[in-house]
Amino acid sequence: MSDCISPSDAALARRLIELTQAGLPVVAEPWQWLAAELGLTEADTLALLTRLQQGGAIRRVAAVPNHYRLGYRYNGMTVWDVDDDQVDRLGALIGREPGVSHCYRRPRRLPVWHYNLFAMIHGRSQQELDQQRAHLRQLLGEARRSDDMLVSSRILKKTGVRLPETLARTPSGIPDEPSQHSAHQSNPKPDTGSDHHA
Amino acid sequence: MNDDQRRLMNRLQQGFPLVPSPWRALADELDLEEAALRQQVDDWLADGTLTRFGPMFDVEALGGAFTLAAMAVPEPRFEAVHQLLDGLPEVAHNYRREHALNMWFVLACDSPAAVTRSLEHIEAVTGLVVMNFPKEATYHVGLHFPV
Numbered sequence: 001m002s003d004c005i006s007p008s009d010a011a012l013a014r015r016l017i018e019l020t021q022a023g024l025p026v027v028a029e030p031w032q033w034l035a036a037e038l039g040l041t042e043a044d045t046l047a048l049l050t051r052l053q054q055g056g057a058i059r060r061v062a063a064v065p066n067h068y069r070l071g072y073r074y075n076g077m078t079v080w081d082v083d084d085d086q087v088d089r090l091g092a093l094i095g096r097e098p099g100v101s102h103c104y105r106r107p108r109r110l111p112v113w114h115y116n117l118f119a120m121i122h123g124r125s126q127q128e129l130d131q132q133r134a135h136l137r138q139l140l141g142e143a144r145r146s147d148d149m150l151v152s153s154r155i156l157k158k159t160g161v162r163l164p165e166t167l168a169r170t171p172s173g174i175p176d177e178p179s180q181h182s183a184h185q186s187n188p189k190p191d192t193g194s195d196h197h198a
Numbered sequence: 199m200n201d202d203q204r205r206l207m208n209r210l211q212q213g214f215p216l217v218p219s220p221w222r223a224l225a226d227e228l229d230l231e232e233a234a235l236r237q238q239v240d241d242w243l244a245d246g247t248l249t250r251f252g253p254m255f256d257v258e259a260l261g262g263a264f265t266l267a268a269m270a271v272p273e274p275r276f277e278a279v280h281q282l283l284d285g286l287p288e289v290a291h292n293y294r295r296e297h298a299l300n301m302w303f304v305l306a307c308d309s310p311a312a313v314t315r316s317l318e319h320i321e322a323v324t325g326l327v328v329m330n331f332p333k334e335a336t337y338h339v340g341l342h343f344p345v
Contacts, residue, residue: 005259013255017255020252020253023251023252024251024253026239028219031220046216057259058254062210063210063239064211064341065247065248065249066247066249072343077295092337094337096338101339101340101342103339105333106334107330113299150295151296152293153295156280156283157289157303
């Protein structure tokens with residue numbers, strides 16, 4: 001549990017997850033709808049959403065496009081070996097690039113795996129993907145010792161990320177975002193809520 | 199997509215306003231008609247252009263635990279190991295990637311301890327080394343696809 005989220009907010013967040021599993025209804029006053037469902041005023045509902053967003057339980061309230069429909073059919077997991085002293089600065093730097101959807105520091109596993117910085121990139125063509133990778137390489141400059149890009153050739157499993165049992169009252173859970181579909185899958189499953197990618 | 203649709207798509211990806219009458223706020227900002235905005239979002243949800251409209255939760259912030267892990271699976275055993283992982287409910291994603299580490303999967307568990315147990319279980323049943331790549335820092339999460 002995040003320190004930033006009070007127990008009462010966490011309980012409301014559970015209700016919120018249930019209520020918006022299929023998304024926010026596209027009605028004129030969605031916050032009033034939500035307020036009525038939660039038994040709160042509209043002002044308290046907006047305050048709750050703001051607190052949950054500040055505490056990190058909600059990443060954002062937004063529309064998630066099917067990126068295949070928008071033409072983003074190519075993706076790659078770029079991985080970089082950069083100086084530990086500089087990884088935080090460099091991660092923030094490349095994480096800001098528009099083609100990067102996820103950017104994390106992860107541990108090296110020597111001698112097999114030298115890379116400590118991971119960034120998922122997306123493009124509308126192989127050329128665009130290659131350009132993005134080249135651009136990241138340029139941004140990382142001399143701090144980059146080596147790098148690679150892993151392309152998924154097959155989705156072996158893609159189910160929803162289930163809610164932790166302690167949170168879940170309904171069994172359907174929350175699927176993860178459609179971030180890593182291979183080019184072979186043209187019609188990704190609907191995304192119903194979690195913005196998380198491990 | 200026409201210009202208005204593009205502007206709406208780009209704007210909606212940035213976030214829906216957390217203010218009373220959010221559609222009106224959006225309509226004013228984009229100088230478009232409020233009811234038409236909602237109709238467009240409805241249409242996009244119906245035809246699959248949008249996969250979701252609403253809050254995006256970080257389950258980890260609410261107590262869940264995740265990790266990314268990878269294995270170098272010998273080709274003759276690839277299908278069998280794939281089937282094995284398929285049967286584990288905590289394996290949320292699994293991808294074949296073209297690399298010596300050819301199987302990459304995401305574990306989604308109730309707690310960090312459950313992640314550790316699952317990693318040990320997978321090593322035990324496959325006899326393969328599982329490389330665990332937990333997040334040590336998050337620099338960016340967010341899909342934004344400009345159109």
